Amino acid sequence: MTFLRTLIWFVLAGVAMLAAVWLAERPGNVTVEWHGWRLDTSVGVLLVAIVILILVGVALWLVYRWIMGAPSALIEGWGDSRRRKGYRELTQGLAAVAAGDGVEAQRHARRAEQLLAEPPLTLLLSAQAAQLNGDREAATRAFKAMLEDDEMAFLGLRGLIAQSLREGNQQQALAYAQRAFALRPQTPWVVHSLFDMQAQTGQWKAAQETLETGMRQKVVTADRGRTLRALLLVERSRACESDGNDGQALALAREAFGLAPERIAVASRLAELQIKTADSRRALKTLERAWSLAPHPDLAVLYLKATGESDPLKRVGIVRRLVAQKPDDMESQLALAQAALDAGLWGEARRYLDAAGGSNPSVRVCRLMAEVEERAQSGQAKVHEWLSRAALAPADKAWRCAACGAHHESWRPVCESCGAFGSLHWRAPGTFGQVLPPANGDGARPALGMTTMNTVSGG
Numbered sequence: 001m002t003f004l005r006t007l008i009w010f011v012l013a014g015v016a017m018l019a020a021v022w023l024a025e026r027p028g029n030v031t032v033e034w035h036g037w038r039l040d041t042s043v044g045v046l047l048v049a050i051v052i053l054i055l056v057g058v059a060l061w062l063v064y065r066w067i068m069g070a071p072s073a074l075i076e077g078w079g080d081s082r083r084r085k086g087y088r089e090l091t092q093g094l095a096a097v098a099a100g101d102g103v104e105a106q107r108h109a110r111r112a113e114q115l116l117a118e119p120p121l122t123l124l125l126s127a128q129a130a131q132l133n134g135d136r137e138a139a140t141r142a143f144k145a146m147l148e149d150d151e152m153a154f155l156g157l158r159g160l161i162a163q164s165l166r167e168g169n170q171q172q173a174l175a176y177a178q179r180a181f182a183l184r185p186q187t188p189w190v191v192h193s194l195f196d197m198q199a200q201t202g203q204w205k206a207a208q209e210t211l212e213t214g215m216r217q218k219v220v221t222a223d224r225g226r227t228l229r230a231l232l233l234v235e236r237s238r239a240c241e242s243d244g245n246d247g248q249a250l251a252l253a254r255e256a257f258g259l260a261p262e263r264i265a266v267a268s269r270l271a272e273l274q275i276k277t278a279d280s281r282r283a284l285k286t287l288e289r290a291w292s293l294a295p296h297p298d299l300a301v302l303y304l305k306a307t308g309e310s311d312p313l314k315r316v317g318i319v320r321r322l323v324a325q326k327p328d329d330m331e332s333q334l335a336l337a338q339a340a341l342d343a344g345l346w347g348e349a350r351r352y353l354d355a356a357g358g359s360n361p362s363v364r365v366c367r368l369m370a371e372v373e374e375r376a377q378s379g380q381a382k383v384h385e386w387l388s389r390a391a392l393a394p395a396d397k398a399w400r401c402a403a404c405g406a407h408h409e410s411w412r413p414v415c416e417s418c419g420a421f422g423s424l425h426w427r428a429p430g431t432f433g434q435v436l437p438p439a440n441g442d443g444a445r446p447a448l449g450m451t452t453m454n455t456v457s458g459g
């Protein structure tokens, strides 16, 4: 390009030189007379004067154009810098949010709002800044304003759900979660939090529908969905029973057992109803199968109840039949020890407890040993020895929440500590691997209920 331009200049300069030479070779004079004025000059000078006049004219035209166009160009430039400043404020505000500096964030949010005139963009920052400052009203106002904008509505709902949960208003949180679910049923946190809230408020059927949508959208794995569905059916079965509909309750329990026979709560529900409807034969089968998958003291109690046997010695034989499904399990040894103790068979009880305890007997084993020694009248020294061992012994299996690790005295569908559904398992402590603390700082229920569907299954 530069070469071409240079060439053009050379050509122009050449032409100008040729013209000058041509004019010089043809000298001539020009005389102008006008109203008593007289001008004598050469043709060359006149031509140069004409060229200068044209150049001055062009320059004047350019100055005129610049002056006329200036205001709009200025305004445009000013608007540009205003927007730039606005975005800078927005960026700095978001950085302040990330750094947890609420006051700074709010200052930037206010300035960005003035500069940008684009509410959806600045609303999120304002809401987060207000949240950081603990200004719930301002945060709620900003999140609600986001609902007006199609693009931001979903984000606004997320904020409002968290806000309602923090305020302990579960009904409102549930209503917002339903709206969010209607907008985007494929988003994992929406499915999870709606499911948790429905389960926490005992809306078992609605929770089941949410779960099924979640499974269709691949938000919940098939295996996790299967167990959760079984546990929901158990709760629906309980509800039917308290409505006096035993037939429907039994049908639901049977369906649950078909899905997850390895869950103790599922097996006990079915066995309970089978005993209640005088179908002991089936109850025994249910419990034997359940024992082979996951032994638990409650199952042994139900097994004895199903047989209706009251003679203590015969009851030992019955328990032996049940634990034959899994003879080496610690629960099997403990069930036999308990039956032997009830029948006054001290030697046998000690033998089972020794087998259950091994080299490091647990609290339950030590306490049962103390009971055996007391009832066998072996002397207070022996009883005390076992009781003091119990104080230092390793903890037993218990109902522990896989989501938060909380310990519960008995099975319940929703963890009382973190609100997760179906997260209780009959486990020894420290067998869940990593236990995550609740997501929000308040230590109460998780802000957006990500617990239930992500917790460990089985057990």
Ligand SMILES: [Zn+2]
Pocket: 401, 402, 403, 404, 405, 406, 415, 416, 417, 418, 419, 420, 423
């Ligand atoms: Zn929990």
